Amino acid sequence: MVDKKSLSERDICSKYITPALMGVGWDLHTQIREEVSFTKGRVIVRGKLHTRGEQKRADYVLYYKPNIPLAVIEAKANTLSVGAGMQQALNYAEALGVPFVFSSNGDAFLMHDRTGLSDKTEKEITLDDFPSPSALWQQYCQWKGLASTEAQHTIEMPYYDDGTGRAPRYYQASAINNTIEAVAKNQQRILLVMATGTGKTYTAFQIIWRLWKSGTKKRILFLADRNILVDQTKNNDFKPFGAAMTKISKRQIDKSYEIYLSLYQAVTGSEEEKNIYKQFSPDFFDLIVIDECHRGSAAEDSAWRDVLSYFSNATHIGLTATPKETKDVSSIYYFGDPVYSYTLKQGIEDGFLAPYKVVRIDIDVDLQGWRPSQNQTDKYGQLIEDRIYNQIDMDRILVLEKRTELVAKKITEFLNASDPFAKTIVFCDDIDHAERMRQALVNLNPERVQANRKYVMRITGDEKEGKAELDNFINPEETYPVIATTSKLMTTGVDAQTCKLIVLDQHIKSMTEFKQIIGRGTRINEDFGKYWFTIMDFKKATELFADPAFDGEPVMIYEPKGDDSVVPPDEEDLDGETLESGEEVGGTCSDNGDYGDDGEINDEEVNSGRIKYVLSDVTVHVIGERVQYYGSEGKLITESLKDYTRKAIRKDYSSLDAFLRTWSNAERKAIILNELIQHGVMLEPLAEEVGKGFDAFDLICHVAFDQPPLTRRERADKVKKRNYFTKYGEQARQVLETLLDKYADTGIENIEDIKVLTLDPFKSMGSPSELVSAFGGKSAYMAALHELEGYLYA
Template sequence: MDMKSLSERDICTKFITPAVQQAGWDIQRQVREEVSFTKGRIIVRGKLHSRGESRRADYILYHQPNLPIAVIEAKDNKHSVGSGMQQALGYAEALDVPFVFSSNGSGFLFHDRSGTGSQVETALSMEQFPSPGELWRRYCQWKGLEGEAQQRVEAPYYDDGSGRSPRYYQMNAINRTVEAVARGQDRILLVMATGTGKTYTAFQIIWRLWKSRQKKRILFLADRNILVDQTKNNDFKPFGQAMTKIAKRQIDTSYEVYLSLYQAVTGAEEEKNIYKQFSPDFFDLVVIDECHRGSAAEDSAWREILEYFSGATHIGLTATPKETKEVSSITYFGEPVYSYTLKQGIEDGFLAPYKVVRIDFDRDLQGWRPPKGMKDKNGELIEDRIYDLKDMDRALVMEARTQLVAEKITAFLKATDPYQKTIVFCDDINHAERMRQALVNLNPQRVAESRKYVMRITGDDQEGKAELDNFINPEARYPVIATTSKLMTTGVDAQTCKLVVLDQHIKSMTEFKQIIGRGTRINEEYGKYWFTIMDFKKATELFADPAFDGEPVIIFEPGSGESPVPPDEIDDPGALLGDPADPLDPGEGSEETGGGDGPKRIKYVIDNVAVSVVAERVQYYGPDGKLITESLRDYTRSCVAKQFTSLDDFLKRWSSAEQKKAIIDELSAQGVMWEALAEEVGKKQTAPLDPFDLICHIAFDQPPLTRKERAEQVKKRDYFSNYAGAARQVLEALLDKYADTGVEHIEDIKILQLDPFSQIGSPIELIKAFGGRPSFTAAVRDLEQAIYGQAR
């Protein structure tokens, strides 16, 4: 057998799989082939999106389901044994596995990331592949698992029989946490970006610890009633009769899994502290959702409950570990055992990317000074000073500014989708109400369809809060627009939210991350792949802060003073995210503030000063996680430049490519959107441009030819005189198809099944007219050469 002639798949089937099986691996239970473990990054340009390639491992080997310990990267035999190693190491790092193999069917190159072997890389014959027992022993040595700890980490996942399994990063988080508990670690922190399934991850951790009886009584703490109910009815449902929700009443100690609000088990008065009806050693596991809040503050009421159950293992979950001088998640829980960031989620295609529309107003940037003695709408004498962006909607309300923000939101919705779920973040309840009124008046037709088209959803409004479930329900059309201040900052699983409007002063990085998280969920069923951030108050400048997606830095100073989060401010947990250092932040619900017994700050209302837009620009999420401001043309030019050093390099690659479609698809995977590009160039409707000409024109400034013009040139050169009969008819029809639909279609042999080819003869007859399939393929390539041959 000539191994060099075999495909990569043949090498897997004939050599690698048998070698793995011979080493003792259960092919059905322990080995998975061609595993795509990411979705492929969503790339947004204009109104369109595409997906990049997913990451796919040729083999993943498991000690047991959902506990991966090795990866194998296969190559055909034209490559060396180790040519797939660097690719495999990238996969192994992501999948958190220590043992990495590369093979071309002649042998294995084994890379040991665990450090448990005598050397890092070892060449192995096909008969020397390690057994499952050998790799598991070394895995446990790598993880520091001894004796009983080895059995504990083997506790199974919950399986509902549907085939659903954790995503790779969830698997990493679950396994890292279970292993930490098995080693005796009692304070554990997991950092996972909003929308990545923290609750499902928590469920699987608890399930494994509960089923193995390592943890018999568990308390799950959240800070929103809706979150507790969602958790109980959805992800935690398999706990069934063993689970209960704690309310403010006499507790029942016969359950094993307890879900509770912080607010339900703590309070200023001793009798409100319902958790003290449990003995301090009742729970052996406490899981704290959104632990960056009160539990991170030394002197908060929320911390009190953790101190009471201090003998239990505490697992904290958060998207945004809080690190300030007063509050520290890491000081309490320790360094995260696993982190999965927004940037990673977007790169993997599990989270929605965003584009940013930045709109700046003249009064915000240039400032406004009142004429001497001017009074506001309410007859208040306006303090004589310059008011700018930091004052808007705090010290100064410009009604024209509110109106202009509402107009911009309305125009965007009308131009895209008037029914896309939209959250407008305002500075306080008064601001949210003014914004609601402005949007209602600008959308009379939509409001006539339903008065709930625009709703204010804030902590003080019962009717608005009652609509929160409908807002986050993908199947409920109304409300479409929600104006809010703090209430919807966190805990709102708005899967179909496509527009997040920032007309709020945001200085806290934690709050900013939480707000951005409202849009990061993907819902393919409802066409939600990306979202837009419309920013009126420069909040998106925080994207440029290294802290946005970087590692948290501990700056906690014990005893630095009272926590900035008043422990009793829990009616609206969103208020916990405010920036306490900002003296202008009145908090949700405040109309004016002075702080304690001091003088109240007046908010002036101006109804006779015009406001206009001075700058508006669109920025896209770039491959490196940075925001970039560039047109579709510029983006295409930069993509092409990464692939081809010059026009000559591109022409050589295009000419030598067996299928032009491969180059077209390669650029598509990087986000080049051919239809949108052709439309921007402006010739799409009357004379379509081929991707070849789009590249030559946009990237290399060459004058373009339309497909029809290229086809006419081929006909003028009497190209078909070398062919006769059915072969000539087929090539003439292929050229016409190229002119109509492009080169990708004529490269697909299935086109011979369609008209007008089917009228000439059957596919077999047509291929025979060329003397066989190789000759037919060569004739198509010659035709392509004729189409593009005059490009130089």
């Protein structure tokens, strides 16, 4: 008779839970997935180093079809209760969007029904009474309101499989399924909100693929607002559509295709004959997917909206990272509440997006202001208006050349101290500012510019040379350009996977624009060592992180108006958002023709009526500089590495005694250290501050519990003075003394592993088996090692 209490959690799974599932019809190969890791683990940054936190991993996820998860099961050892894993399982089920949740210790199941359709939310069932796939599927369809055979056929259609094993991430799967379910229920306007860098285009492809393959939607139009985005989409994620797909251009269209990709600008125009889309009948398309739908399509009076109105009978799916919600413009008013949202905060927490640290730099003239002397003129002889100029005026009305040089100097210092070839975007107020910043950076990096003149480039909409380098900048394989100065061109649609530094020397009032700019750095690229990025802020733009709107659910505040209440174009910013009184923009991207023939933004400076005073002799200084890290709650925190470490350790160990007990009882100290690393404690940068000669044990005791630290060498010498080795034979004594020296040099983790006996200088003493035999066998050797550790940490 098997003693269940002695079985491991894995044994409980293999001997009781899996057989129970298979016994009621769950297929082991297609419907049961065990140990499913569905997040990557949050990237935690301190100093110049990073680590990853814990992944979320479900013991079981059950699928009706490979694309439809129905249930989560959390298994526990039999020493725990049946429901011991329920709260953990509910956490996973909420993330995965599954309605049925189970916990088991091998005796029975505790079932939690999130649909609200059962008499009891939770009930205990026997192992033999686990629900069959068809039973849970029927309940699922009832919960989702998918009663018809046609609707069920639509949502059962599988993903496109390219044979490489690539599958949608859990949040992409939820976004795809929620969207397809909405279409299956004949919802005509659908909004999908996903943070920049989370794979909106791949998600859109899988949505379109499944709707197209199921026959639910036969002719589909994908609209984007950048030529580069349409081409990237066609050549990459949408490639499997093959010969069924075409790109619309400004000429006679071919109606024989099924999947159409187009720029808004390619199908609209101010003159009637330019409206290519009217060559299609209004009922030609039955699905339109609008990428970056927060842009023109959010405004009722836009030319882009005309396209959607013409094809009003089609289903419209809007994709965006930043829904536009103002009193004058609303994504939600048109598309409805999002069927799924995945925020930057969630992406960072899951480890799919890069966290950031903020270097906030305050300059004296920005905060204290500057006033001209009586009748002072600028370098061009203009009389300067007598008033106090402060941060909002810098680079827009008042240009201080030494301020530009100071910003460029801080950027250069940062890159030299970290990585001089880290891709960097410097956001400036307008094209003139971007050009001055380019010059200042060139002058501060003469050797790098001499090696390659493209080390620094201005990439703005007015200049072909710079725009031509945009593809090279975003290509991880290309070294140059390294630094791009810009104003508006690179705020959106630039997939800069390896961008490690974003510099904000721009006045940013629009939350939409701010979120788009931050999105330029949020992609992770492990192949090129990009796990996090830095934001260097000179104009207090990062104060917008504290705004609840930054990572909250979009809320509609739109006030519908009559046809005569249209926002004048010159009062709109990049995305049509009304500016504060007296503000001017560095570049526009309205729906009134601010695009080139290729559909790219022309971020020309809008300088109507604005005078710029330029001064070369005003001295400026940095008066404040601080580093803020992305905290576990999604907020920026300003604290020292020591303070952060103390908090992290005390979450796990409330007292010094608690830590010492755990440390002394641990079979391997490395296990404790690995757990602390998983919780965000990084010992390497801590050793840089406290001292490199200290053991991890001493770093922890010193920083978290205020104990005076000993170096590893001091601990080793104390053990040697005890002279307890005399009870061992000569070879065993030599091994222990060498282990002590190894500990003093490299730390406890390296002597705990028996493989250390295969390395120098142990190799010269004998083979590992001979050295272990000197103690009387492996168990005796391990006992001697634990005794040595006991003396080390006495």
